[in-house]
Every structure is written in C-alpha cells, then in structure tokens.
Amino acid sequence: MSKLNKFQEELDVLAFNQQELDSLQKELNHLGGRMTKSQIELKGFNHQRKIEWEKVNTTRPIEFQINKEPSWANIVNMARKTQVRKANYSDFLTDEEIVSSITALYDLRVELNEEYSSKMVDELKENFLQSLIGPFGLSLHMLRAFDGGAIPTVHNANKGMIPHDKNGEKLEDYQSKYNRDDYAPQHKMNQQRKERFKDSEPIIDGYTGKELNRNGQSHIEHVVSASELHGDDWARLFLNADKRKELINNEDNIIWTNGSLNQSKSDTDLITWMNTPSKKDPTKTNAQYYEMDTEKAKEAYQRAQKNKxxxxxxxxxxxVFVQCGKTSIKMGFRKALGYILYEFAKDVFKETKEVFQKKKHQAINLKDELTSRFKMIVKNISGKWKEIIKQFFDGAIAGFFSELIIFIINQFVTTLKRMVRIIKEGFMSLIGMIRFVVSPPEDLLREEIYQQCLKMGTTLLITSGGILLEEVIEKFLLSNIATAPLATFLAPIITGLLTGLLLSVIMYGIDKLDFFGAKEKKIDQRISQKIMDDLWAIEAEFDAVFV
Known part of the structure; x- marks a missing residue:
C-alpha cells in the first residue's frame, strides 16, 4: 500500500472516531442539562425538609484537548486521559429515574407510616407488660418499702420510727433516760481507783500536770462526760448501750484529776467550764482558779472529742453503706430479673402464637413443639447475658443512690413508704435515661432521642401516680369485707393493669403527636437516603462505562 493510501485510511479512521466523539459530547451535554434540572429539584426537596448533605465539588463538563500532532495514538490517549471530572451526586440522574424516584417517594412514605403504626402497637404491648412486671410486680416482694426508708435518722427516731427494729429494742434504748450507772457505776470506779493506788508510779493530774495523792481527793475524770454522750442523739441512735459504755471508758477519754475540780466540772463541757468564772472566786475563770495547764487540757479534750x-x-x-448496699443489690437483681421475665414473657407469647398457627395448617406433636420452642427461648435469653449484667448494674446504681437520697431527705422530712418507692423508681428511670442520652443507639436521630426522653419522663410520672393510686385502691379493698383478705395482693395487680393501660395509651399519643418531628424526620431521612443510594448506583454505572 502506498504512503498516500495509508495516510488516507488513517484520516478516514480519524474522521469516523471524531464523529463518534462529537456525538458523545452532544449526548453528555444533553445529559448534563437534565441532571442540572434534577439537581435543582432534589435541592428544593432537601431545603423543604431541612435535610443537609455533605458539600461536594461543583460539576465540570468533560473537556477534550486535541493534540496538534496528527498522531492517532496521541489523540486516543489524550481523549482517554481527559475523560475525568468531579461531579455533584445528582449529575447522573436520568428522566426515567427521576420519575421512578418521585413515584417511590409515596410508596415508601406509606410503607414507613405502616411500619411506625406497627411499631407503636408493639410498644403498647411492651409498656403494658413492663408495668405488670416492674413497679407493681417484682417491687411488691423484692423492694418492700418502709416509712422513713431503710436507714434510721434522728428526725424519724424522735417520731418513734426506727427501721429494722421489730421488737422495739433500738427505740427503747434511744428513748431511755440518762443514768450514770449505765456508763460508769460508782463501785467500779472506786475499784479502778484502788487498783491504781497499788501501782508505784506517780499519779499525774491530766489538767494541771501536778502529782496527785493516793486518797479520796484523786478522781477519775471522763473528758467527754457520760451525760454529754447520752445527750448526743446520733450516738444514742447508732451506738448501742455497750458501745457507748466502751467509748466513755476508753483510755483516751479518761484522765486523773483532783476531786474538787472534777466535782466543779461535773457534766459540763470542758472548754465551756474552763472559761466560766469560778464559783469560789468569780474574779478568776475555773482554769485560772484550779491552775490548769490549758494547752494540756485542750489537747485531752480534742483527743476525746475526736474519738467520740x-x-x-x-x-x-x-x-448507711450496708443499707444502701442491700438496696443496691436488691434493685440490681430486680432490674435484671425484670428484664429476663419481660424477654421470657414476650418470647413465650410470640412462640405460642406461632405454634398454634402452625398447628392449624399441619399435624404436629404439640408437646414436642412447645418443648423445642421453650429450649429456644431459654437459649435466646442466655445469649443476652451482657444486657442482663448491664441491667443489673443500672438497678444497683439506682438503688444505692436512691437509698442515700432517701436518708438525706429523712433528716428533715419523714418519707412514707409510697414516696420511698417513687424515689427508687424515679432513680431507676433516671439512670436509664442518663445511659440512653450518653450512649444512644447509633441510628437514632436527635429528635428521636428527645422523643424517647419525653416518653421516659412520662413513664416516671405515670408510674409515680400509680404508686399513689395503689394506696387508694388498697384502702378501698380493705373497706369491703369480701376483698379485705386479698387487698394487699390485689391492689398491686389492679394498679398495674390500670397504669399499664394508661401508659400504653399516652405513649401511643406521644408517638402520634410527634412533638419533636422525629417520625417525619426519620421518614425524610430514609427517603432521601434511598435517593442517594440510587444516585450512587447510577454514578457507579456511569463511571464503569466512561472512565
């Protein structure tokens, strides 16, 4: 073939490919126009629904740079290299896909609305079941409350209420009158003096530093007097008689001094007595009159007071620690057991329903089928041991701090047992709410978190009202001769049913009203995400063809 013919053939090939490139450029320009329109529509949709997406680079059309050299290889290589651009996510949407996406919006919205309705019905069942198992079920036996809580306080003791005092021994001791012989009987004090007199070491006055004679003028002095200790309500409430006696006669609370000083001081506070004018010489304080070493006396006083x-x-x-710990363990077990019973009951209802539906369509051995399902339920619950442990710790934390708060409140006001239960249930809900807010599920929107917190708070209020209502129902049942014997048993059950029903209705209303727009925002998110998935799929197809 001559050079002229070969060159002509290359020109023909080049012209043919140039036509194809021109055609492709026109098609891409047309596609770009349609994509711009689609992009405007999608941005309008996002703006209307307040949906924000990550900003991306602006669209740049494909540019073809033709090398001036009439080399076919260079032309093809340059064309391939320049077919690269950065585009908006909607640049590859076709008219057909736009129509398909818009049509799918309505179908998807209907589907998601039905899904939410089904979800709300499931929540009704869950709330009802949790009410029966929770504060009006397990709490009846596992968290039996007492007026004033589980930890004694001076405020309640003065009203004659000390918990865990079945025989009234603690209250009797608390209300006992001061008797010096209960702390330091005179005959034992005399015996102790005689034993000390036998010792050859000198007896030093603990207040003056002077040596004392071995006679009746040398007395044993209690720095913190028995009368002062007995007058301390906290000591009388938390230290029994033996421990108070031991504290009074502790070596850090006993010193030797002369009888005149001891009788003058009597049961008065040492520091107060030292600064008081002496009855024998009003021009001097007691400390001056008896020539006391004030530093030594103050040191003995501080040591005795510190020990007390x-x-x-x-x-x-x-x-406090023991009682808070006991409540902590009880509430931890109650929370964990409640979760297990709830999961068990939910699975039993589900599996039983499926078994009987299966029995309608085919012959089965009911006993074997139920046994198999039961084993599956147990295995399913066993697999949730991490959640069970988490539930236990939530309950334990709530139990410890609720009992501590009840103790603090009872320093000023006596909390009745219903209020004690409300505080404990409140802390249980509060711990759950804090854990939910701090570590919410990853797929939840901010509006859904707000909605869930509202539902938790509402649950607490309704449950608290139910606990108060339980007392009214119990009194009503007690007033009826026929129901009186079962009043304590029936009141929690009736209250649980009423509270569960009310809670279910209100939870349904909260979901329906959608105060924070969680439902609509979730639907919009899922619709927009579906569109994005479709766009990314189209972009991937386009890149596969043209890159």
Missing amino acids: KQAVYKAVGKE
Whole structure:
C-alpha cells in the first residue's frame, strides 16, 4: 500500500472516531442539562425538609484537548486521559429515574407510616407488660418499702420510727433516760481507783500536770462526760448501750484529776467550764482558779472529742453503706430479673402464637413443639447475658443512690413508704435515661432521642401516680369485707393493669403527636437516603462505562 493510501485510511479512521466523539459530547451535554434540572429539584426537596448533605465539588463538563500532532495514538490517549471530572451526586440522574424516584417517594412514605403504626402497637404491648412486671410486680416482694426508708435518722427516731427494729429494742434504748450507772457505776470506779493506788508510779493530774495523792481527793475524770454522750442523739441512735459504755471508758477519754475540780466540772463541757468564772472566786475563770495547764487540757479534750466523733461517724457510715448496699443489690437483681421475665414473657407469647398457627395448617406433636420452642427461648435469653449484667448494674446504681437520697431527705422530712418507692423508681428511670442520652443507639436521630426522653419522663410520672393510686385502691379493698383478705395482693395487680393501660395509651399519643418531628424526620431521612443510594448506583454505572 502506498504512503498516500495509508495516510488516507488513517484520516478516514480519524474522521469516523471524531464523529463518534462529537456525538458523545452532544449526548453528555444533553445529559448534563437534565441532571442540572434534577439537581435543582432534589435541592428544593432537601431545603423543604431541612435535610443537609455533605458539600461536594461543583460539576465540570468533560473537556477534550486535541493534540496538534496528527498522531492517532496521541489523540486516543489524550481523549482517554481527559475523560475525568468531579461531579455533584445528582449529575447522573436520568428522566426515567427521576420519575421512578418521585413515584417511590409515596410508596415508601406509606410503607414507613405502616411500619411506625406497627411499631407503636408493639410498644403498647411492651409498656403494658413492663408495668405488670416492674413497679407493681417484682417491687411488691423484692423492694418492700418502709416509712422513713431503710436507714434510721434522728428526725424519724424522735417520731418513734426506727427501721429494722421489730421488737422495739433500738427505740427503747434511744428513748431511755440518762443514768450514770449505765456508763460508769460508782463501785467500779472506786475499784479502778484502788487498783491504781497499788501501782508505784506517780499519779499525774491530766489538767494541771501536778502529782496527785493516793486518797479520796484523786478522781477519775471522763473528758467527754457520760451525760454529754447520752445527750448526743446520733450516738444514742447508732451506738448501742455497750458501745457507748466502751467509748466513755476508753483510755483516751479518761484522765486523773483532783476531786474538787472534777466535782466543779461535773457534766459540763470542758472548754465551756474552763472559761466560766469560778464559783469560789468569780474574779478568776475555773482554769485560772484550779491552775490548769490549758494547752494540756485542750489537747485531752480534742483527743476525746475526736474519738467520740469518729466512733459515731463510723457507725453512721457503716449503717448507711450496708443499707444502701442491700438496696443496691436488691434493685440490681430486680432490674435484671425484670428484664429476663419481660424477654421470657414476650418470647413465650410470640412462640405460642406461632405454634398454634402452625398447628392449624399441619399435624404436629404439640408437646414436642412447645418443648423445642421453650429450649429456644431459654437459649435466646442466655445469649443476652451482657444486657442482663448491664441491667443489673443500672438497678444497683439506682438503688444505692436512691437509698442515700432517701436518708438525706429523712433528716428533715419523714418519707412514707409510697414516696420511698417513687424515689427508687424515679432513680431507676433516671439512670436509664442518663445511659440512653450518653450512649444512644447509633441510628437514632436527635429528635428521636428527645422523643424517647419525653416518653421516659412520662413513664416516671405515670408510674409515680400509680404508686399513689395503689394506696387508694388498697384502702378501698380493705373497706369491703369480701376483698379485705386479698387487698394487699390485689391492689398491686389492679394498679398495674390500670397504669399499664394508661401508659400504653399516652405513649401511643406521644408517638402520634410527634412533638419533636422525629417520625417525619426519620421518614425524610430514609427517603432521601434511598435517593442517594440510587444516585450512587447510577454514578457507579456511569463511571464503569466512561472512565
């Protein structure tokens, strides 16, 4: 073939490919116009629904740079290299896909509305079941409340209420009158003095630093007097008689001094007595008159007072910790057991329904089928051990702090047992709400979190009202001769049914009213996400063809 013919053939091929490239460019320009229109429509939809997407690079049309060199290889290579651009997500939407997406919007909205309705019905069942198992079920036996809570307080003791005092021994001790012989009987004090007199070491006055004679003028002095300790309500409430006696006669609370000083001081506070004018010489204080070493006396006083306070604080702290710990464990088990019973009951209803539906269409061994389903339910619940442990810790934390709060409140006001239950249930809900807000499920919108918190708060209010209503129902049942014997048993059941029904209706109303727009926002998100998925699929197809 001559060079002229070969060159002519290459020109023909080049002209043919140039026509194809021109045709492709026109098609792409037409497609770009349609995509621009689609983009405007989608942006309008997003703006109307207040949906924001991550900003992307603006569209740039494909540009073809033809090399001036009449080389076929260079032309083809340059064309391939320049077919690259960055585009908006909607640049590849076709007219057919626009119509399909708009049509799908209505179908998807209907589908999601039906899904929400079904979900709300399921929540009605769950709320009803949880009410029966929760505050009006397990709490009846596992969290039996007492007026004033589980930890004694001076405020309640003064009203004659001390928890865990079946025989009234603690109350009797608390209300007992001061008797010096209960702390330091005179005959034992005399015996102790005689034993000390036998010792050859000198007896030093703990207040003056002077040496004392071994006779009746040398007395054993209680720095914190028995009368002062008995007059301390906290000591009398949390330290029994033996512990108070031991504290009074502790070596850190006993010193030797002369009889005149001891009799003058009597049961008065040491510091107060030291600064008081002496009855024998009003021009001097007692400290001056008896020539006391004030620093030594103050040191002995501070040491004795410190030991007294430490003993009382330790007893109070131990009681608070023990009772809060007991409530913590009880509420932890109640929360975990409630979760297990709830899951068990829910699965039993579901599996039983499926078994009987299956029995209608085919012959089955009912006993074997139910046994198999039961094993499956147990296995399913066993697989949720992490959630069970989490429920236990939620209940335990709520139990500890609720009992602590009840103790603090009862320093000023006596909380009746109904209020005690309300506080404990309130803390249970509060811990659940905090955990939900701090660590919500990943797929939840902010509006859905607000909606769920509203439902949790409403649940707490209704449950609290139900606990108060239970007392009214119990009194009503007690007033009837026929129902009186079963009043304590029936009141929680009736209250649980009424509370569960009311709670279900109100929860349904909250979902229907959709105060925070959670439902619409969720539907919009899923619709917009579906459109995005379709757009990304189209973009991937386009890249596969033209890149």
